Amino acid sequence: xxxxxxxxxxxxxxxxxxxxxxxxxxxxxxxxxxxxxxxxxxxxxxxxxxxxxxxxxxxxxxxxxxxxxxxxxxxxxxxxxxxxxxxxxxxxxxxxxxxxxxxxxxxxxxxxxxxxxxxxxxxxxxxxxxxxxxxxxxxxxxxxxxxxxxxxxxxxxxxxxxxxxxxxxxxxxxxxxxxxxxxxxxxxxxxxxxxxxxxxxxxxxxxxxxxxxxxxxxxxxxxxxxxxxxxxxxxxxxxxxxxxxxxxxxxxxxxxxxxxxxxxxxxxxxxxxxxxxxxxxxxxxxxxxxxxxxxxxxxxxxxxxxxxxxxxxxxxxxxxxxxxxxxxxxxxxxxxx
Ligand code: CP3
Numbered sequence: 001x002x003x004x005x006x007x008x009x010x011x012x013x014x015x016x017x018x019x020x021x022x023x024x025x026x027x028x029x030x031x032x033x034x035x036x037x038x039x040x041x042x043x044x045x046x047x048x049x050x051x052x053x054x055x056x057x058x059x060x061x062x063x064x065x066x067x068x069x070x071x072x073x074x075x076x077x078x079x080x081x082x083x084x085x086x087x088x089x090x091x092x093x094x095x096x097x098x099x100x101x102x103x104x105x106x107x108x109x110x111x112x113x114x115x116x117x118x119x120x121x122x123x124x125x126x127x128x129x130x131x132x133x134x135x136x137x138x139x140x141x142x143x144x145x146x147x148x149x150x151x152x153x154x155x156x157x158x159x160x161x162x163x164x165x166x167x168x169x170x171x172x173x174x175x176x177x178x179x180x181x182x183x184x185x186x187x188x189x190x191x192x193x194x195x196x197x198x199x200x201x202x203x204x205x206x207x208x209x210x211x212x213x214x215x216x217x218x219x220x221x222x223x224x225x226x227x228x229x230x231x232x233x234x235x236x237x238x239x240x241x242x243x244x245x246x247x248x249x250x251x252x253x254x255x256x257x258x259x260x261x262x263x264x265x266x267x268x269x270x271x272x273x274x275x276x277x278x279x280x281x282x283x284x285x286x287x288x289x290x291x292x293x294x295x296x297x298x299x300x301x302x303x304x305x306x307x308x309x310x311x312x313x314x315x316x317x318x319x320x321x322x323x324x325x326x327x328x329x330x331x332x333x334x335x336x337x
Pocket of ligand 1: 069
C-alpha cells in the first residue's frame with residue numbers, strides 16, 4: 001500500500017501473478033476434490049485456502065483473491081467451462097440477440113461466494129499483507145465472450161469491434177457496469193486494492209486501444225473512485241508498449257503493471273515519474289532458476305528501485321515452475337541492497 005501511494009521503499013514489496021495455482025502441490029491436492037475449476041472458485045472456504053497457501057509458504061506482501069476473470073461471463077449467463085488441457089470454453093456470442101440475452105441483473109447474486117471468499121481471506125491474513133481484488137478489463141473479457149475460447153489472431157472480435165463499433169459498445173457497456181458492481185462488492189468485503197487484467201490489450205489498432213481499452217478502463221476507475229476515492233487501482237495492459245504513457249495518464253489508474261517486453265530504462269525515465277510501476281520478470285526465469293534468474297532480477301531491481309516499485313512477474317507463473325525457485329527469488333529480493 002505504501003508503494004502504491006508513491007513511496008520509494010528500500011526493499012520493494014513482492015507478489016506474483018498466478019501465485020496460487022498448479023505449480024503448488026497443495027493446490028493440486030485441493031483442486032482434485034472439486035469437479036471443476038469454477039466449482040473451486042465458488043466454494044469460499046476452499047478458494048480462501050488456495051489464496052492463503054502461497055502467503056504461508058512464501059510470505060508475499062500481497063495476496064490476490066483466488067478466482068478467474070471469466071466468472072463475469074459465467075455470471076452473465078454465458079456458461080464457462082474449463083476443459084482439461086484446453087483452457088476456457090464458452091458458447092461464442094453470435095450477435096446482438098446474444099448480447100441482449102445476457103443477464104446483468106444476476107451478476108452480484110451469482111458472485112456472492114466470491115465476496116465471502118474475500119471476507120474469509122481478509123480475516124485470516126496478517127495485517128501487513130495487502131489483499132488484492134481483481135477483474136478482467138472489459139476488452140479482455142469480451143475476447144473470450146466473442147471468440148468462445150483463447151485465440152491466436154482475435155479475428156472475430158476485431159472484425160466485430162471495427163465493423164460495428166456501436167453494436168460492440170453495447171457489450172462493452174454491459175461489462176463496464178458488471179465490472180464496477182463486482183469490484184465495489186469486493187472492496188466492501190475487504191479488498192484493499194484492485195488490479196484490472198487487460199491481457200489482450202496489445203492486439204488492437206491505435207484507435208481500438210483508445211476506444212476499447214482506455215475508455216472503458218477510465219470509466220471503471222472513475223466509478224470505483226467515486227465511491228472509494230483512496231482505493232488504489234493497478235492497470236495491467238499487457239503488450240501495450242508505447243501506449244503505456246497514455247494508459248497511465250488517461251485512465252486514472254494509480255499504478256501500471258509491466259509485461260516482460262517493456263524496456264526498463266524507458267520505464268524509469270518516462271513512466272515511473274508518473275506513478276508506481278509493477279513488474280516484470282519473465283516467468284520462464286522461474287523455470288531456468290540459477291544465476292540467470294538472479295542476474296535478471298538484479299537488473300530489474302537496479303533500474304526500478306529508485307522510484308515507487310512493486311516486484312512482480314511480466315505474466316502468470318506457469319504450472320511447470322519449481323516452488324524452490326519462487327522461494328529463492330523472494331529471498332533474493334528481500335536481501336538485495
Ligand atoms: O493467483 C492468482 O493470480 C489468482 C488467480 C487467477 C487465476 N486466473 C486462476 C486460474 C487470476 C488473477 C487469473 C486471471 C486470468 N484468468 C487472466 C488474466 C491474467 C493472465 O494470466 O493473463 C486470464 C486471461 C484468465 C483466463 C484463464 N483462466 C485461462 C486462459 C485459463 C486456462 C489457463 C491454462 O493454462 O489452462 C484459466 C484457468 C485458471 N485460472 C487456472 C488458475 C489457477 C488453472 C485452472 C486449473 O487449476 O485447472
